[in-house]
Amino acid sequence: MKHPKPKYQRVLSLLEQGSTLTIGGHTLVMGERNGVSAVAIKGTQTSGNGVTEPILLDFDVPLNHFIALCEQLSDEYLWQQTPLP
Numbered sequence: 878m879k880h881p882k883p884k885y886q887r888v889l890s891l892l893e894q895g896s897t898l899t900i901g902g903h904t905l906v907m908g909e910r911n912g913v914s915a916v917a918i919k920g921t922q923t924s925g926n927g928v929t930e931p932i933l934l935d936f937d938v939p940l941n942h943f944i945a946l947c948e949q950l951s952d953e954y955l956w957q958q959t960p961l962p
Contacts, residue, residue: 883944887947887955891955893907897919900949900950908933
């Protein structure tokens with residue numbers, strides 16, 4: 878079943894709702910920097926004492942590239958990511 882909204886719009890909506898999506902080999906979430914919401918890569922960082930902590934990295938790609946990455950996702954994958962009410 879084809880969804881009426883473009884995939885990039887659904888991806889942004891899912892991220893705003895708190896979903897975590899895998900796109901282009903990266904795990905993406907909606908993060909916040911300086912009071913502005915932005916798409917971020919969810920990663921980890923290991924400190925010198927071996928403790929691994931979660932971090933958010935910038936996902937700075939051109940808009941056309943982001944749209945192209947979203948278009949590669951299947952409708953089925955996006956439906957599976959929809960949060961329950």
